[in-house]
Amino acid sequence: MTMPNFSYVRPKSLKETFSHLSAGNARIHAGGTDLLGCLRDGVFTAEKVVSISQLDELKRVERLKDGSIRIGALATVAELTNHELVKEGYPALAQAALEVASPQLRNQGTIGGNLCQKPRCWYYRGEFHCTRKGGTRCFAMAGENQYHCILGGRGCYIVHPSDIAPALVAYGASVEIAGAGETRKIPVEKLFVLPEQGITKETILEPGEVLTAVLLPPAEEGFHSSYRKVRARGSWDFALAGVALALHFHEGRVAGARIVLSGAAPIPWRCPDSEKIITGQSLDDDIIARAAAAAMRQARPMQHNEYKIELFKGLIAEELAAYKRS
Amino acid sequence: MDALAEGIGMDPVELRLKNIPAVSQARTGNPPYTSTGFRQCLTDGAKSFGWREVRSAIASSNKDRNWRKGVGMAGGMWVVGGGGPPATIIVKLFADGSVSLNMGASDIGTGTRTVMALVVSEELGVKPDLIDIDNADTATTQYATPSGGSKTVPTESPAVRAAAIHVKQQLLAMAAEELKEKPASLTMKGGTILSLADPSKKIKVTDVAGLKKQGLIVGIGYRGPNPANRAINPFAAQFCEVEVNIKTGEVRILRFLSANDSGRVMNRLTFDSQVIGGITMGIGLAMTEARILDRNQTGKIVSGNWHDYKIPTAMDVPADIVSVPIDSPDNEANTTGAKGLGEPVTIPTAAAVANAVYNATGLRLTSTPISPLVLRRALAAMEKGTSKQG
Numbered sequence: 001m002t003m004p005n006f007s008y009v010r011p012k013s014l015k016e017t018f019s020h021l022s023a024g025n026a027r028i029h030a031g032g033t034d035l036l037g038c039l040r041d042g043v044f045t046a047e048k049v050v051s052i053s054q055l056d057e058l059k060r061v062e063r064l065k066d067g068s069i070r071i072g073a074l075a076t077v078a079e080l081t082n083h084e085l086v087k088e089g090y091p092a093l094a095q096a097a098l099e100v101a102s103p104q105l106r107n108q109g110t111i112g113g114n115l116c117q118k119p120r121c122w123y124y125r126g127e128f129h130c131t132r133k134g135g136t137r138c139f140a141m142a143g144e145n146q147y148h149c150i151l152g153g154r155g156c157y158i159v160h161p162s163d164i165a166p167a168l169v170a171y172g173a174s175v176e177i178a179g180a181g182e183t184r185k186i187p188v189e190k191l192f193v194l195p196e197q198g199i200t201k202e203t204i205l206e207p208g209e210v211l212t213a214v215l216l217p218p219a220e221e222g223f224h225s226s227y228r229k230v231r232a233r234g235s236w237d238f239a240l241a242g243v244a245l246a247l248h249f250h251e252g253r254v255a256g257a258r259i260v261l262s263g264a265a266p267i268p269w270r271c272p273d274s275e276k277i278i279t280g281q282s283l284d285d286d287i288i289a290r291a292a293a294a295a296m297r298q299a300r301p302m303q304h305n306e307y308k309i310e311l312f313k314g315l316i317a318e319e320l321a322a323y324k325r326s
Numbered sequence: 327m328d329a330l331a332e333g334i335g336m337d338p339v340e341l342r343l344k345n346i347p348a349v350s351q352a353r354t355g356n357p358p359y360t361s362t363g364f365r366q367c368l369t370d371g372a373k374s375f376g377w378r379e380v381r382s383a384i385a386s387s388n389k390d391r392n393w394r395k396g397v398g399m400a401g402g403m404w405v406v407g408g409g410g411p412p413a414t415i416i417v418k419l420f421a422d423g424s425v426s427l428n429m430g431a432s433d434i435g436t437g438t439r440t441v442m443a444l445v446v447s448e449e450l451g452v453k454p455d456l457i458d459i460d461n462a463d464t465a466t467t468q469y470a471t472p473s474g475g476s477k478t479v480p481t482e483s484p485a486v487r488a489a490a491i492h493v494k495q496q497l498l499a500m501a502a503e504e505l506k507e508k509p510a511s512l513t514m515k516g517g518t519i520l521s522l523a524d525p526s527k528k529i530k531v532t533d534v535a536g537l538k539k540q541g542l543i544v545g546i547g548y549r550g551p552n553p554a555n556r557a558i559n560p561f562a563a564q565f566c567e568v569e570v571n572i573k574t575g576e577v578r579i580l581r582f583l584s585a586n587d588s589g590r591v592m593n594r595l596t597f598d599s600q601v602i603g604g605i606t607m608g609i610g611l612a613m614t615e616a617r618i619l620d621r622n623q624t625g626k627i628v629s630g631n632w633h634d635y636k637i638p639t640a641m642d643v644p645a646d647i648v649s650v651p652i653d654s655p656d657n658e659a660n661t662t663g664a665k666g667l668g669e670p671v672t673i674p675t676a677a678a679v680a681n682a683v684y685n686a687t688g689l690r691l692t693s694t695p696i697s698p699l700v701l702r703r704a705l706a707a708m709e710k711g712t713s714k715q716g
C-alpha cells in the first residue's frame with residue numbers, strides 16, 4: 001500500500017498542539033514508528049498529522065524533589081535502556097525497553113508512543129474489517145488465534161503489544177495526560193481499556209489529549225524487579241508471553257508483590273490472586289507453583305492458544321524461583 | 327534417520343557412515359555419482375565438532391535445570407548442483423595485459439564475479455585486479471540461465487575456463503612464431519610466455535607482436551555437456567548444539583558446524599559466506615518462518631509482512647558457526663571441479679536442530695518451525711503422557 005495524503009504540522013507549544021488536534025481527524029506523531037505503519041496499511045486514516053517532536057518539555061528524564069522519576073513522553077525507548085536513573089532504580093523497565101523491537105526502532109520510538117501504540121493482531125493490521133475497526137466480526141475467534149489473548153478478551157482478542165507497560169504497572173507508575181482543559185494524573189494500570197469497556201480504543205485518552213509524561217514512584221529499599229519475555233524470534237518480535245515482577249522483601253518474606261503479564265490479555269494483566277498467595281511468604285517451590293497456577297485460573301483459551309497457559313505458568317515460576325531463598 | 331539409529335542403538339553418524347551410496351538410488355538406472363565426499367563430511371565434521379565427546383558429556387549436564395542442552399546432526403545432499411549448458415563467455419585479452427570478461431550471469435551477492443576472475447587468472451596468469459567483469463547487462467552480454475539451483479559456479483566457470491583457453495591458444499600461437507617454438511611446448515607464467523624445455527626462451531605477453539598489432543585477442547567459451555550417465559551432487563553434514571527451556575519451550579542455538587563437499591573450493595571466503603548464509607536460512611526454516619493462512623474463514627494470508635513472516639535476525643543465529651570445507655575437486659563433473667554450494671547448506675539444518683531438540687528434551691518434532699508455541703504444545707502432550715503412565 002502507498003502512504004495516503006495528509007497535512008503535517010510541527011507545533012512549537014502544547015497549546016498550539018491542542019488547537020491542531022481539535023481539528024477533525026488529527027493524529028499525534030511522536031517517533032512515527034507505529035503511526036506511519038498504521039496509516040500506510042490503512043488501519044485508520046488521518047487528515048492531519050501533528051508532530052510533537054518540537055516539544056522539548058516532553059523530552060526530559062529527571063528526578064523530582066520527592067524522589068520520584070519523571071520521564072517525558074518523548075524519551076526514546078533506547079534512552080530507557082541506558083539512562084542511569086532507570087537502570088539504577090527500575091531494572092525491570094530497562095530490561096523491558098531492551099526487549100522492544102530492534103535497535104533502530106528503539107532509537108526512534110518513544111515511551112509515549114509505546115504506551116499508545118495500536119495492537120498487532122494480524123486481522124486488525126490486515127485487510128479484515130474487524131470489530132476493533134468498527135466491523136461486526138472478530139476474525140480471531142474462529143481463525144488463526146495462536147498469538148491472541150487467553151485472558152480479558154470479549155468480542156476482540158488482541159494482546160497488548162507493549163513490553164514497557166507491564167513493567168510500569170508493576171512499579172505502580174502513573175501517566176500525566178494533558179488536554180485543552182485540566183491535566184490529569186492516572187495510574188498506568190488505569191490507562192488501558194478492555195474490549196468490554198470500549199472495543200475500538202486501547203486507552204482512556206480522549207481525542208485531543210496528549211500523554212505528556214510517565215511518573216515512577218521513588219525506588220525503595222528491599223525492592224526487586226525484573227522483566228522477562230518469551231518470543232518466537234530473538235529480536236524485532238512481540239511477546240508470546242512476558243512477566244514483569246516487582247517484589248518487596250522484608251526479612252526474607254515477600255512484603256508486597258506485583259505480577260504483571262504481557263502477551264496474555266488486551267491490557268497489561270495483573271495477577272492479584274498470585275500476588276496474594278506469595279505475600280507474607282518466603283518463596284519456596286510449593287508457593288511458587290501455587291502462585292503460577294493461580295495466574296492462569298481465569299484463562300479461557302481459544303483453539304490455537306492453549307499452549308500459553310502452561311507457558312505462562314512455567315515462565316512465572318521460573319522468574320519467581322530466581323528470588324527463592326537458598 | 328535419528329530415530330532409526332536410536333532404535334538399533336547406533337550413533338547417528340555411524341549409521342550414516344555405514345550407508346553411503348556410491349550410486350544415485352532415486353534416478354533411473356542408478357547412475358554413479360561423479361564424486362561423493364559425504365564420508366569425509368561426516369568424519370571431518372564430527373571430529374571438528376567434537377561429536378562423540380560432547381554427546382556423552384551433555385547427558386549429565388542437564389540435571390535440575392529448566393534449560394537443557396542437546397546436540398544433533400544431520401546429513402544431506404542437494405538434488406541439483408552440477409550445473410550444465412548453456413553458458414557462453416567472452417574473454418578479451420588486451421595488448422596492455424588487462425582482461426575483460428563478459429558474462430550474462432548475475433552476481434546476486436554470492437561472489438560469482440570473484441570466482442570467475444580467479445578462473446581467468448588461473449588460466450592466463452593475470453592478476454585478478456587486472457580483470458574487468460561486465461556481467462548481467464542485457465545490452466552488452468549474452469543470454470544466461472538464472473542464478474538458482476546452486477548452479478552458477480558449476481555452470482559458468484567451465485565456460486570461463488574454455489574462453490580463457492581459447493585466448494591462450496591464440497596467444498601461444500602468436501608467441502610460438504616469435505620464439506620459433508611449437509605452441510604446445512610453451513607455457514604461461516605471471517604475464518610471461520616461456521618455453522617448457524628452455525625457460526630462457528621467453529617473451530612478455532605485452533611484447534607479443536601479434537597481440538600488439540591486433541590490440542586484443544577474443545576468446546569464446548561454451549559450457550559443454552555434463553558426463554553421461556552420472557549424477558553430480560553436493561553433499562553436507564551438519565552438527566549443532568542447542569539449549570531448550572523445558573518450561574517455556576524456548577530454544578537457543580549455541581553453535582553450528584557445517585562440513586560441505588561441493589567439489590573444489592574455488593575461494594575460501596565466498597565458500598564460507600555461502601555456508602554461514604545457508605545455515606542462517608536453514609535456521610529460519612527450523613525456528614521462525616511460517617506462512618500462515620486464515621484457513622477456516624477467508625483463505626487470505628495473515629503473515630504477509632516482514633513482522634509476521636519471521637525471517638531470522640542476528641539474535642537467532644549463533645556467533646559460533648564453523649565451516650569445514652571438504653576440498654575435493656570433482657574433475658569428472660567439469661573442468662573446474664566445482665559443484666554447487668548455497669542451497670545444499672540449508673538442507674540438513676532444520677533436521678540437525680530437530681535432532682538436537684530431541685537430544686535435549688526427548689521430543690521428536692517432525693515439522694517446522696520449532697517455535698516456543700510448537701514446543702510448548704509438544705511438551706504438554708509429553709507431560710500428559712507421563713502423568714497418565716505414572
Ligand SMILES: Cc1cc2nc3c(=O)[nH]c(=O)nc-3n(C[C@H](O)[C@H](O)[C@H](O)COP(=O)(O)OP(=O)(O)OC[C@H]3O[C@@H](n4cnc5c(N)ncnc54)[C@H](O)[C@@H]3O)c2cc1C
Nearest residue numbers: 030031032033034035101109110112113114116162163211
Ligand atoms: C516492527 C515493530 C516491532 C515492534 N516490537 C515491539 C516490541 O517487541 N515490544 C514493544 O513494546 N513494542 C514494539 N513495537 C512498538 C514500538 O515500541 C512503538 O512503535 C514505539 O514505541 C512507538 O513510539 P513512537 O514514538 O514511534 O510512536 P508513534 O508511531 O509516533 O505513535 C504511536 C501511536 O501513539 C500515539 N501517540 C504517540 N505519542 C503520543 C502521546 N505523547 N500522547 C498521545 N498519543 C500519542 C500516536 O498518535 C499513534 O497512534 C514495535 C514496533 C514495530 C514497528
